[in-house]
Amino acid sequence: DAGVIQSPRHEVTEMGQEVTLRCKPISGHDYLFWYRQTMMRGLELLIYFNNNVPIDDSGMPEDRFSAKMPNASFSTLKIQPSEPRDSAVYFCASSLRGGGYEQYFGPGTRLTVT
Amino acid sequence: KQEVTQIPAALSVPEGENLVLNCSFTDSAIYNLQWFRQDPGKGLTSLLLIQSSQREQTSGRLNASLDKSSGRSTLYIAASQPGDSATYLCAVFTGTASKLTFGTGTRLQVTL
Numbered sequence: 770d771a772g773v774i775q776s777p778r779h780e781v782t783e784m785g786q787e788v789t790l791r792c793k794p795i796s797g798h799d800y801l802f803w804y805r806q807t808m809m810r811g812l813e814l815l816i817y818f819n820n821n822v823p824i825d826d827s828g829m830p831e832d833r834f835s836a837k838m839p840n841a842s843f844s845t846l847k848i849q850p851s852e853p854r855d856s857a858v859y860f861c862a863s864s865l866r867g868g869g870y871e872q873y874f875g876p877g878t879r880l881t882v883t
Numbered sequence: 884k885q886e887v888t889q890i891p892a893a894l895s896v897p898e899g900e901n902l903v904l905n906c907s908f909t910d911s912a913i914y915n916l917q918w919f920r921q922d923p924g925k926g927l928t929s930l931l932l933i934q935s936s937q938r939e940q941t942s943g944r945l946n947a948s949l950d951k952s953s954g955r956s957t958l959y960i961a962a963s964q965p966g967d968s969a970t971y972l973c974a975v976f977t978g979t980a981s982k983l984t985f986g987t988g989t990r991l992q993v994t995l
Contacts, residue, residue, distance in 0.1 A: 773926075812972070812985040825982070860926060869914040869934075869976040872983065874926040 773875035775861050781881045787849040790878045793842055794863030802872060803836055803846050804860040812860070818844065819867060851882045885910045885977045887986035895992045896963055904958040904989045906973035911954050914976040917983070918947050918958050921970045930971075931958070963993045 774793040782788055794801045802817040816826040821838045829836070833852070838844040848855055858879050862872040886909045896902050906916070915934045919927040931940045931947040933956070939948040946959040956973055970990045974983040 811987050812974075814982055817982075862927075869932075871917070871929050871932055873929070874919075876926045879924075 773861055773863055773873055775859075775875035775878050777878060778876065779879045779881075781883065782851055783883055784852055785850045786882075787847065788851045788855075788880060788882075790846040790859050790861075790880070792844045792846070792861030792875060794844070794861070795873055796842065798863035798865050798873075800864045800867050800870070800872075801838060801844050802862040802864075803844070804862065804874075806858045806860060806877070807856075815846070848880075851880075853882045856880055856882050885913075885975060885984040887973060887975055887984050889971075889973060889986040889989050891989060892987065893990040893992075895994060897994050898963060898965060900963050900993075901959070901961050902963055902991070904960070904971050904973075904991070906956040906958070906986050908954045908956075908975045908984075908986075910975075910977055911951050912977060913951060914978065916947075916949055916956050917974045917976070918945075918956075919972045919974065921972060921988070923969075927972065960991075963991075965993050965995060968992050 776791045799820055803815040804812050806812045815828045816836045818838045836846045858877045860874050860877045862874045864870040864872045888907050890905045913935055917932045918930045920930050921927050933940045933949045944961040949956045970988045972988045974985045
């Protein structure tokens with residue numbers, strides 16, 4: 770398996786633009802997670818899905834952020850409109866099951882909003 | 884709210900030295916604890932996972948211990964090598980929710 774795949778790897782955009790980050794989890798994994806990593810706040814869970822259904826989005830910072838999982842092999846995280854404080858590395862991870870199963874992380878998308 | 888702290892924040896050691904990284908958490912009602920490695924510009928790689936009922940896990944030169952009652956875990960790296968240079972993160976899985984809470988990380992540099 771290729772592991773968790775994320776695209777793009779790097780994204781530079783101007784404030785106010787819409788940004789869409791993409792993730793393909795490992796085949797057969799039931800859980801998908803979106804994290805954000807910054808120097809100030811470390812790694813934070815934004816939202817996670819179980820069988821394509823959002824379970825907990827309490828980590829989503831505000832309404833400008835939205836996430837979808839239309840099928841078992843694809844998820845998006847969208848920021849609209851983007852702001853400079855959204856600059857961070859966004860990671861997608863997947864796990865076979867919930868309840869503490871090992872999570873496998875993608876390489877991340879480095880987002881810079883100018 | 885679970886909080887995870889790692890000490891030290893950064894560590895530099897000469898090659899061949901044995902070292903210990905520390906992780907502490909405030910809520911001892913954890914399901915498991917995981918240690919990850921993160922190389923610059925890369926994602927996280929899982930190193931070891933310790934279930935709450937276990938005391939330690941070993942993989943090669945790595946040994947992780949867990950003392951749930953005191954809210955502590957250590958990652959022991961034997962005979963360190965320059966290739967071990969990376970940031971090491973611990974994360975605890977709390978309760979029935981599928982959530983990991985990450986520590987602040989320890990940046991390790993192993994010098995020749």
